[in-house]
Each structure stands twice: as C-alpha cells, then as structure tokens.
Amino acid sequence: MPVNSSSSRLDQLHTRSDDILARWIAEQKASGAARPDLISEADLGRQCSEVLSAFLGALGSGSTDVMGPAWEGMRSSLRSVSTSRARSGWKPSETVLFVLSLKYPVIDLLEKSANLDEVIAIERLIDRLALFTADLYQQGREDVILRQQSELLELSTPVVKLWEGVLALPIIGTLDSERTQVVMETLLKALVDTGSMIAILDITDVPTVDTRVAQHLIQTVSAARLMGAECFISGIRPQIAQTIVHLGVALPDVTTKATLADAFAAALGRLGRAVVPAGSGSMRTP
Amino acid sequence: MDRVPINKVGDFLLVSLQGDIHDAVALALQEDLGNRIVSTRARLILLDISALQIVDSFIGRLIGDIAAIARLLDAEVIVAGMQPAVAITLVELGLDLKGIRTALSVESALAMAGIGARI
Numbered sequence: 001m002p003v004n005s006s007s008s009r010l011d012q013l014h015t016r017s018d019d020i021l022a023r024w025i026a027e028q029k030a031s032g033a034a035r036p037d038l039i040s041e042a043d044l045g046r047q048c049s050e051v052l053s054a055f056l057g058a059l060g061s062g063s064t065d066v067m068g069p070a071w072e073g074m075r076s077s078l079r080s081v082s083t084s085r086a087r088s089g090w091k092p093s094e095t096v097l098f099v100l101s102l103k104y105p106v107i108d109l110l111e112k113s114a115n116l117d118e119v120i121a122i123e124r125l126i127d128r129l130a131l132f133t134a135d136l137y138q139q140g141r142e143d144v145i146l147r148q149q150s151e152l153l154e155l156s157t158p159v160v161k162l163w164e165g166v167l168a169l170p171i172i173g174t175l176d177s178e179r180t181q182v183v184m185e186t187l188l189k190a191l192v193d194t195g196s197m198i199a200i201l202d203i204t205d206v207p208t209v210d211t212r213v214a215q216h217l218i219q220t221v222s223a224a225r226l227m228g229a230e231c232f233i234s235g236i237r238p239q240i241a242q243t244i245v246h247l248g249v250a251l252p253d254v255t256t257k258a259t260l261a262d263a264f265a266a267a268l269g270r271l272g273r274a275v276v277p278a279g280s281g282s283m284r285t286p
Numbered sequence: 287m288d289r290v291p292i293n294k295v296g297d298f299l300l301v302s303l304q305g306d307i308h309d310a311v312a313l314a315l316q317e318d319l320g321n322r323i324v325s326t327r328a329r330l331i332l333l334d335i336s337a338l339q340i341v342d343s344f345i346g347r348l349i350g351d352i353a354a355i356a357r358l359l360d361a362e363v364i365v366a367g368m369q370p371a372v373a374i375t376l377v378e379l380g381l382d383l384k385g386i387r388t389a390l391s392v393e394s395a396l397a398m399a400g401i402g403a404r405i
Contacts, residue, residue, distance in 0.1 A: 181374075184374060185370060185374070188370030188373055188374070189370055191370075191390065192369075192370060192390070195390055195391070195394070196390075197390065197394070219377045219378075222377045222382040223370075223373040223374050223376075223377045224373070225382070225388060226365075226368050226372075226373040226376055226377065226382065226383060226388055227368045227369075227370065227373045227388060227390060228365070228366065228367075228368065228388035228389035228390040228391075228394065228395070229388075229390060253384075
C-alpha cells in the first residue's frame with residue numbers, strides 16, 4: 001500500500017514542514033533527547049531540518065522500503081547523525097528517540113485527514129528508520145572500539161634499543177594470540193632493521209601467564225632464534241614463576257632473568273662487554 | 287635442470303637458496319652439497335636464505351635435512367638471513383630447526399664463525 005495514496009496529504013506535510021520541524025524539536029526536548037550540553041539549538045535545528053527534508057523527499061517517492069534506493073538520501077542523513085552521535089557520547093536511547101520523536105508531529109498532522117492504514121504505514125516506516133539508526137549507532141560505537149583496539153596494539157609494542165645490538169620489548173597487558181602476532185612481527189622487523197643480535201622480552205607488566213601465553217612466548221623466542229638472534233625473557237615475578245611451574249609449562253631453551261637489568265647485563269656479557277665503575281682503571285681518558 | 291649453486295669461499299661453502307625449490311632441485315642440492323663437502327673438506331656451510339620470501343614445510347624440512355647431512359660429514363651449517371615472515375611461518379609449522387645455528391645476515395654469520403676478518 002503506497003503511503004502517498006493521496007498526494008494532497010503529502011503536499012500538506014510539505015507545506016507544514018516548518019510546523020513539523022518545530023514540534024519535532026519540541027518533542028525531543030520534552031523527552032530529554034535534545035541534550036543541550038552536547039549540541040547547540042542551532043545545530044540541532046539544522047540537523048533536524050536536513051533529516052526532515054530527506055524524509056519528506058523519500059516519502060514523496062511512494063516507496064516504503066527504507067533499505068531501497070528511494071531512501072538512500074534519508075539513510076545517509078541518518079548515518080551522519082548517528083555516527084557523529086556515537087562518537088560524541090550520546091546515549092543509544094537518545095539517538096533512537098531522535099527518530100521516533102518525528103512520529104508524533106507527522107501523525108498528528110495526518111490524523112485529521114488520513115485513514116488508519118496510512119497512519120500505521122507511516123508509523124511502521126519511522127519505526128524501521130529508528131531501528132536502522134540504532135544499528136548505525138551501534139556500528140559507530142564498534143568502529144570507535146576497533147580503532148582504539150588497533151591504537152592500543154600499536155601503543156603497546158614499543159621496541160627500545162638499549163645498546164648497539166640489544167633491543168628490549170617491554171610487554172604491557174595481557175598477551176593474546178593477536179597481540180603475540182603483533183609483538184612477534186614488530187620484534188622480528190626491528191631485529192632486521194637494526195641488525196641486533198639480542199632481544200629482551202620484558203614481561204614485568206604481563207598480569208598472568210597461562211599455558212597459552214607461555215606458548216606464545218616460546219613461539220616468539222623460536223622465531224627470533226630462527227633469524228639468528230637470541231631472545232631473553234625478563235621480568236618474571238615470583239608468582240608468575242610459581243604459576244609456570246604449577247602449570248607444568250616448561251620454557252625450554254629460553255634464557256630467563258628476574259629483572260630487565262639482569263637480562264641487560266647478560267646481553268652485554270654475550271656481546272663481550274661489561275659495565276664497570278667509572279675510574280676503575282679501565283677508562284682511557286684522563 | 288635448475289641447480290642451486292654451491293660456492294666455495296675460503297674455507298667454507300656458500301649456498302644461496304632462491305626462488306622456487308622443487309623436489310628435484312632439493313634432491314640435487316643435497317647430493318651436490320654432500321659431494322662438495324667431501325671434496326673440499328669444508329667444515330662450514332653458510333646457507334643464505336635471505337632471498338626466500340615464503341616457505342612451506344617442504345623447505346623447512348630441506349633446511350633440516352641439509353644440516354643433518356652436513357653434520358654427518360662433520361661440517362656445520364649456519365642458516366643466515368631468514369626473513370621475519372619466514373621465521374613466523376616456520377614456528378607456526380612447528381619447525382624450529384633445533385640445533386642449527388642461525389645468523390641475521392651472511393656478514394654476521396661470518397663474524398660468528400670467526401672468519402669475517404680473514405676475508
């Protein structure tokens with residue numbers, strides 16, 4: 001059943017669009033979906049009038065399929081509204097209410113002239129648009145989370161050069177498969193780029209070590225060894241050492257040290273260097 | 287048929303694995319290498335795999351086999367220049383080439399063998 005069975009009714013909506021807009025905004029304010037702290041009145045008005053004109057335009061096409069091409073303009077307006085709201089901290093209910101609030105002014109206006117079927121059809125349309133907006137909002141939030149996740153991944157794998165030929169990788173946070181992959185790739189790439197012979201994986205800030213994490217560490221050490229570098233693991237706290245033993249996980253062929261300092265000293269030793277007190281006689285400069 | 291070149295440099299043999307290594311090429315390489323170790327009495331083989339961008343379990347095993355053959359003939363293999371992606375693949379395949387020495391590059395392999403200065 002086409003919504004615009006009577007084009008005069010559509011004309012009516014068009015001519016009174018200013019009225020609808022004002023009532024729509026009033027409706028949002030009344031339901032607490034306007035959020036004056038997040039959006040200025042002028043911006044809200046602009047947003048609403050843009051969405052409303054897209055809505056009336058799509059309504060004029062006579063199509064009731066909100067995912068169809070006729071509603072493309074409306075969908076893209078809603079998309080920009082809901083993504084920007086997802087980013088700037090609106091609640092999901094407020095974002096959905098934004099669309100649902102449009103229902104009352106439109107239906108109020110139609111009620112006087114349209115029959116029940118037409119009113120229901122409009123109601124359905126707006127419901128579907130509201131659902132669509134909710135999905136978009138959710139998607140916007142997920143995008144934010146994904147972006148933060150990848151930023152976190154990059155942040156959490158710094159490679160520090162401690163000395164010529166010695167790299168350190170302080171690992172902070174839980175090691176899962178994805179992070180291990182990133183750690184491994186970052187480390188191996190750094191080994192090639194700097195030509196370092198020794199890498200120290202510091203796990204001081206890894207909260208727990210279970211069999212899987214241990215497996216991941218062993219993989220990283222093996223990969224580094226395959227490339228011709230040696231890997232030390234440092235920062236194993238006493239509880240972690242206990243856990244590793246109780247789990248029955250062995251770290252075979254891996255040099256482990258209690259602290260990063262110990263590992264660094266061992267690395268220097270492997271390179272044939274040592275730290276000596278200044279003025280201990282080995283200094284050549286006066 | 288393609289053959290992998292085996293170069294004698296000083297006291298050691300330099301083998302560079304490049305491109306596609308088929309079964310026949312791999313077999314020929316194992317045979318050639320064994321013969322060259324015996325004829326040159328080389329004690330050290332540098333296996334340069336820096337040009338290998340991808341590996342499979344076949345290549346992984348080939349490297350292990352070459353090392354085992356060399357060891358039987360009283361020579362040692364140093365695998366040099368493995369690419370990060372290759373290392374990750376081998377570890378995931380469970381082939382960690384235990385007991386084989388590795389080096390970041392041919393240069394550091396030479397330094398490791400203590401013959402860098404002599405060349």
